[in-house]
Amino acid sequence: MTASLNKEFGKVGVLFGGRSAEREISLMSGAGVLKALQSQGIDAHPFDPAHRSLAELAAEKFDRVFIALHGRYGEDGTLQGALEQLGIPYTGPGVLASAIAMDKAMTKRVWLHNGLPTPDFVMLAADSDWDAIAKRLGLPLIVKPAHEGSTLGLTKVTTVEALPQAYAQAAKFDKAVMAEAFISGMELTCPVLGAGENARALPVVRIVAPDANYDYQNKYFSDETKYLCPSELPPAQEKQIQQLVLESYRTLGCRGWARADVMVNAKDNQPYLLEINTSPGMTSHSLVPMSAATAGMSYEALCVELLRMAALDLQPSPDWKV
Ligand SMILES: Nc1ncnc2c1ncn2[C@@H]1O[C@H](COP(=O)(O)OP(=O)(O)O)[C@@H](O)[C@H]1O
Ligand SMILES: [Mg+2]
CATH class of the missing domain: 3.40.50.20 (Rossmann fold)
Known part of the structure; x- marks a missing residue:
């Protein structure tokens, strides 16, 4: 073997x-x-x-x-x-899917174009009309840098007056800054493995912050954050999230693997895609290995399967000559 x-x-x-x-x-x-x-x-x-x-x-x-x-x-x-x-x-995913997924705003444009649910958003600038933005997205709202790996620039904004400051904070990390409608409810994440028709979603992971209220600080810096996998969602809802995440993955043309973050609006149970990570964490505490384990796949088997799917976007043309 x-x-x-x-x-x-x-x-x-x-x-x-x-x-x-x-x-x-x-x-x-x-x-x-x-x-x-x-x-x-x-x-x-x-x-x-x-x-x-x-x-x-x-x-x-x-x-x-x-x-x-x-x-x-x-x-x-x-x-x-x-x-x-x-x-x-x-x-993991190829050039185009990786580049799009790195940009949260571009990712959302692709999803919206294909009818996939993601919170409404607008791009911000130093001279944005803050009142109009608060009116369109409602309060609270989220201000964040568009590019991944910049979580420090994210702020939950509860008043119009706080918007310019939140923009300035995010702009320290990225030229592209967005405001997004706030979704109050359950936070989920779900990995996908494979390519095209063979892609499949793994079990959903539910993230439970210590405080029922949204608290970014708590979520990332507290040991009390719980990760539930199995998610304990009703089976129909688990399937609905998996199907949505699978579509979000295929729409972007991902292959290999990725992990999408989803918020479920507590009011009507409507799920919203936040972003997709195309090279997710693989530490012993990471969420993709946790989900794979729930599906009966060991960390080693996961690594081997990912390596087996290694590929290139481009095939050399058969009649290519120097
Ligand atoms: N529109 C939103 N509504 C509610 N919570 C949000 C929203 N956007 C981000 N968050 C919270 O902030 C966290 C980080 O945001 P996310 O868009 O996933 O970026 P990243 O993980 O790259 O920092 C999310 O996991 C979620 O808890
Ligand atoms: Mg995220």
Whole structure:
């Protein structure tokens, strides 16, 4: 079994660390993935793009790579483009899907165009008409940077007067800042594995903050946050969320894997897509491994399946000559 995996995959690079704000998480994700792949007899090697040129991947004849980088330069399509140029198959979505998913506003435009529910939003500028924005989206509302990995710039705004300050705070992290209608209710996240018709949603994870009220600080910095998987949702609702997340994934042209965040409006149970992460965390506490475990898939089996789906967007043309 293990010898055959070694043969199937050849020399494997696990890309982790990197140059984004999420470097620390990536170091943990990558260490876990590397260990898991090696435990299956796969010839896997660590590779930190913050310290080495990607050209070395080709020079050292890596056959495929597992991307365990998060945020910019790892999850945003730029690395995927470089790997396309080098001809080295990689895990997760391709160039276009990765680049769109990194931009929350662009992602929402694609979803809305395809009739998928996501909270109403507007892009902000220093001279925005704050009253008009509060009127359109209602209060409270959320102000956030459009690009992922910038959670620090996110604010829940409860008064019109607080809007310019929230904008200024988000603008410190990103040129593109958006205001989004606030959805009060259950928070869920759900992974998808596979490509096209073969893509399938894994069990939904429900995130329960210590405080019934929305509290960003609590949610990310408290040990009391609970993650329920199985989600304990009624089976029909679990299916509805899985189907929605699967459509959100296919609409963006994802392959390999991703994990979408969803809020369910407490008033009418309507789910809203917030964003999709195309290189989710793989630490021992991360949510995709948790969901996979509920589906009966071990962390090791998950890593092997992701590596097996490594691919390139582009196939060399059959009649190509120099
Ligand atoms: N429109 C919204 N309504 C309610 N809560 C939100 C909204 N947007 C973001 N949040 C909260 O903020 C968290 C982070 O937002 P998200 O859009 O997922 O960005 P990121 O995870 O990249 O920081 C969400 O998990 C959710 O708890
Ligand atoms: Mg999120």
